[in-house]
Amino acid sequence: MDAQLSASFLQLVSIMDELREKCPWDKKQTIQSLRQLTIEEIYELADSITAQDWEGIKEELGDLLLHIVFYAKIGTEEGRFTLNDVIKGISEKLIARHPHVYNNLEVKDEEEVKYNWEKLKLKEGKKSVLEGVPKLLPSIIKSMRLQEKAMQVGFEWNNKEEVWQKVDEETNELKEAVISNDKLRMEEEFGDLLFSLVNYARFLQIDADNALERTNKKFIERFTKMEEVALRTGKNLNEMTLNEMDAIWDSIKRQQE
Numbered sequence: 001m002d003a004q005l006s007a008s009f010l011q012l013v014s015i016m017d018e019l020r021e022k023c024p025w026d027k028k029q030t031i032q033s034l035r036q037l038t039i040e041e042i043y044e045l046a047d048s049i050t051a052q053d054w055e056g057i058k059e060e061l062g063d064l065l066l067h068i069v070f071y072a073k074i075g076t077e078e079g080r081f082t083l084n085d086v087i088k089g090i091s092e093k094l095i096a097r098h099p100h101v102y103n104n105l106e107v108k109d110e111e112e113v114k115y116n117w118e119k120l121k122l123k124e125g126k127k128s129v130l131e132g133v134p135k136l137l138p139s140i141i142k143s144m145r146l147q148e149k150a151m152q153v154g155f156e157w158n159n160k161e162e163v164w165q166k167v168d169e170e171t172n173e174l175k176e177a178v179i180s181n182d183k184l185r186m187e188e189e190f191g192d193l194l195f196s197l198v199n200y201a202r203f204l205q206i207d208a209d210n211a212l213e214r215t216n217k218k219f220i221e222r223f224t225k226m227e228e229v230a231l232r233t234g235k236n237l238n239e240m241t242l243n244e245m246d247a248i249w250d251s252i253k254r255q256q257e
Contacts, residue, residue: 013083016069020077031074038067050213096120118152129153140209143198160203167196225252 019026041063048056072083097120099105100113107113118129126132129152133145150156157163174189201208226248230237237245 012065012069016066016073020073026070029070029074031071034067034070034074038064041067046213050210050217114148115152118149138209140194140198140212143195144202144208147199147202157199157203160200163196163200163203167193167200170196222249222252222256 021027041060045057045060045064047053048060068086069083072081072086075081075086076083095102097117098113099116099120100107105116107116121132122129129149130146133142133149137145157166170189170193174186174193177185177189198208201211226245227237229248229252230240230245
C-alpha cells in the first residue's frame with residue numbers, strides 16, 4: 001500500500017471518529033439503523049454497474065467503504081471487534097482459500113479454483129455447500145448463487161442443450177398447470193421455469209438479473225417516451241386504445257433499433 005493510499009484511508013477513519021463524536025445523526029446510528037441504508041447503497045452500486053457508469057461506481061464504492069468503517073466503529077464501541085480485526089480476518093481468509101497462490105497447490109483453471117474454494121469452506125465447518133447464500137438475496141440472484149454452488153460439487157448439466165430441454169419441460173408443465181387453473185401449482189411451475197431460465201443464462205455466461213434489469217430500464221424508457229408522444233397529440237394514455245398505444249410503442253422501438 002503506497003503512502004497516499006494509507007493516508008487517505010486513515011483520513012476516512014479519522015473523519016468517522018469525529019462524526020461519531022460530534023454529529024448528532026452519526027452519533028445516533030446503530031447497526032440496525034444502518035442496515036437498510038447499506039442495502040440501498042448496494043443497489044445504487046448495482047445500478048451504476050448496469051449502466052457502466054464508472055464515475056457512479058467510484059462514488060458508490062466510497063459510500064460502501066464508509067459503511068464498512070461505520071460498522072467497524074460501532075463494533076469497536078460495543079467491544080465486539082475492531083476495524084483491524086475486520087481487515088485481518090478477510091486477509092487470513094483470502095490466504096487460506098487461495099492455496100494455489102500462497103501455497104504449492106496447482107490448479108488448471110478458474111473452475112477448479114471455485115471447486116477448491118467450496119471444499120475449503122466445508123473443511124472450515126460448513127455443513128452444506130449452499131451455506132452462505134443470504135436468505136434475503138433477491139430471488140433471481142439467489143437462484144444464480146445456489147446453482148453456482150451446487151455446480152462446485154458436480155451437480156450440473158453437461159451442456160446448454162440439456163438445460164434448454166429442461167426449460168421446454170418446465171414450460172409444458174406450466175401450460176398444464178394453467179389449463180388446470182390451479183393457482184398454487186401455476187406459481188410452483190412458474191418458479192421452476194424461472195429457475196431453469198436462470199440456469200440457461202449461466203450456460204450462456206450472462207447475468208440473468210442484469211439482463212432483466214436492462215429490460216426493466218428499456219421498458220421504462222420506452223413507456224415514458226410513449227407518454228410524451230401521447231401528450232403531444234393532446235391525449236393521456238388512458239384515453240387511447242391499445243392499438244394506438246401499440247403503434248406509438250412500435251415507432252419508438254424502431255427508432256431505437
